[in-house]
Amino acid sequence: MLLSRSHIGTSKGEGYLSIIVFGASGDLAKKKIFPAIFSLYCQGFLPHDKVQIFGYARSALTNNDLRDQLSRYLHVRAKAQPMTSSLPHAERFLSLITYISGPYNVEEGYQKLEQVIVHHEMLRAGKDGQTGRLFYLALPPSVYLQVGRNIKAYCMNTRGWNRVVLEKPFGKDLDSSNQLSSELGGLFAEEQIYRIDHYLGKEAVQNLLVLRFSNRIIQPLWSRDHVDNVQIVFKEDFGTEGRGGYFDEYGIVRDVIQNHLVQVLCLIAMEKPASLSPECIRDEKLKVLKCVEGIRHSEVVLGQYDGYLDDPTVPKGSNTPTFASIVLRICNERWDGVPFIIKAGKALDRRKGQRRGRNEFVIRLQPAEAMYMKFTVKRPGLDMSTTQSEMDLSFLQRYKGIVIPEAYERLFLDIMRGDQKHFVRRDELETSFG
Ligand SMILES: NC(=O)C1=CN([C@@H]2O[C@H](COP(=O)(O)OP(=O)(O)OC[C@H]3O[C@@H](n4cnc5c(N)ncnc54)[C@H](OP(=O)(O)O)[C@@H]3O)[C@@H](O)[C@H]2O)C=CC1
Numbered sequence: 001m002l003l004s005r006s007h008i009g010t011s012k013g014e015g016y017l018s019i020i021v022f023g024a025s026g027d028l029a030k031k032k033i034f035p036a037i038f039s040l041y042c043q044g045f046l047p048h049d050k051v052q053i054f055g056y057a058r059s060a061l062t063n064n065d066l067r068d069q070l071s072r073y074l075h076v077r078a079k080a081q082p083m084t085s086s087l088p089h090a091e092r093f094l095s096l097i098t099y100i101s102g103p104y105n106v107e108e109g110y111q112k113l114e115q116v117i118v119h120h121e122m123l124r125a126g127k128d129g130q131t132g133r134l135f136y137l138a139l140p141p142s143v144y145l146q147v148g149r150n151i152k153a154y155c156m157n158t159r160g161w162n163r164v165v166l167e168k169p170f171g172k173d174l175d176s177s178n179q180l181s182s183e184l185g186g187l188f189a190e191e192q193i194y195r196i197d198h199y200l201g202k203e204a205v206q207n208l209l210v211l212r213f214s215n216r217i218i219q220p221l222w223s224r225d226h227v228d229n230v231q232i233v234f235k236e237d238f239g240t241e242g243r244g245g246y247f248d249e250y251g252i253v254r255d256v257i258q259n260h261l262v263q264v265l266c267l268i269a270m271e272k273p274a275s276l277s278p279e280c281i282r283d284e285k286l287k288v289l290k291c292v293e294g295i296r297h298s299e300v301v302l303g304q305y306d307g308y309l310d311d312p313t314v315p316k317g318s319n320t321p322t323f324a325s326i327v328l329r330i331c332n333e334r335w336d337g338v339p340f341i342i343k344a345g346k347a348l349d350r351r352k353g354q355r356r357g358r359n360e361f362v363i364r365l366q367p368a369e370a371m372y373m374k375f376t377v378k379r380p381g382l383d384m385s386t387t388q389s390e391m392d393l394s395f396l397q398r399y400k401g402i403v404i405p406e407a408y409e410r411l412f413l414d415i416m417r418g419d420q421k422h423f424v425r426r427d428e429l430e431t432s433f434g
């Protein structure tokens with residue numbers, strides 16, 4: 001059984017699994033994807049004899065080169081399950097990785113990849129065993145289509161499932177996004193496409209649904225009758241850090257707001273879904289998106305941090321924004337008149353937001369997940385004076401010893417289980433650009 005941990009049980013992920021990471025030489029692959037797979041491996045979700053991992057990219061690397069590169073990023077989490085082998089986890093895990101070098105636009109590379117995958121499938125699953133293939137495109141969006149076409153032509157699994165994972169940004173604007181969607185839609189069914197927005201895998205983001213819909217005390221307060229404004233703030237205390245080439249083409253609005261923060265807005269603003277099924281949740285997110293009014297120019301502020309142009313990967317004289325503040329208005333019964341103020345910035349002074357007014361309810365996604373509600377209370381002492389205080393749920397304090405999974409780890413497990421609840425559906429994506 002591929003998903004051997006009983007509490008995860010689902011028939012969709014059973015059998016032998018091939019994980020193919022395109023762009024295996026890249027930043028996302030080494031920092032997020034391979035560590036997430038490794039963590040699942042350490043916890044027993046990927047039994048050693050039921051999985052094989054293939055890295056594909058153009059760089060001329062050997063298996064050992066890639067394994068060496070990755071080894072620096074593999075850390076065993078405190079709560080990971082012990083492995084039965086006496087070999088250290090990382091070494092044993094790395095032995096499962098095979099690197100194939102090839103271009104993205106030429107068929108030979110994919111034919112070679114297909115041969116290697118089939119070879120391992122035959123060896124491990126036999127002729128009749130159940131297999132699944134998970135293709136992860138850790139690549140710039142400019143090559144998604146050529147890779148998709150070649151997967152479709154040369155690497156499709158004919159005796160089990162195929163799933164294709166795409167990273168944001170899924171296009172630059174409505175037209176390019178629609179074009180990408182329709183061309184990919186011609187290659188793969190929507191059920192095979194996993195558009196990943198890693199914010200949907202964050203602990204505190206997932207908690208939004210539970211918090212809102214499992215606490216009757218919250219429900220009546222969560223509307224224009226009691227909420228003056230909603231602020232969704234993303235602050236990073238570092239700049240582009242060598243990713244300026246990518247970032248400059250997109251800017252902060254397309255890099256963070258149009259996807260991550262809009263997804264958070266949907267979870268804050270949506271109505272209660274009929275069930276927790278992927279379609280019900282995504283239907284409700286879509287309904288909210290459809291009610292978002294056009295942005296008023298007078299409510300947009302853009303900026304660029306000092307020093308952005310010193311990054312050698314940023315084109316000279318660029319005016320790409322690294323900071324944006326935008327007001328979104330949701331025209332429906334619940335939210336009419338409540339501004340949703342969205343702010344995002346790189347290289348700002350600090351990561352946390354500033355504490356503000358009375359009866360403020362804060363949900364901190366990061367750093368250090370927390371929720372707190374500000375109240376006016378009596379200052380302790382003989383006087384009848386008041387002070388501002390908080391009812392505070394700090395996850396680190398409340399859940400001592402519990403390791404919170406990384407977003408990518410959680411989402412990767414969802415992909416293995418075939419659960420699209422926390423992935424962006426095509427119509428949702430289209431409306432978010434509208
Ligand atoms: N890095 C991050 O933190 C995050 C990244 N993402 C998304 O993940 C995807 C991958 O990001 P990231 O790993 O940072 O990107 P990289 O720039 O590191 O690219 C990944 C790999 O793709 C290949 N590549 C790079 N540029 C091109 C090109 N112009 N044409 C063809 N191949 C190219 C390179 O491999 P080779 O030359 O060996 O083929 C490279 O190692 C992107 O869509 C990004 O938006 C999303 C969230 C966070």
Ligand SMILES: O=C1O[C@H](COP(=O)(O)O)[C@@H](O)[C@H](O)[C@H]1O
Pocket residue numbers: 198236255256
């Ligand atoms: O997708 C992206 O997200 C990161 C921020 O992710 P986080 O999990 O560290 O909050 C951002 O730095 C990057 O520019 C963007 O591409």
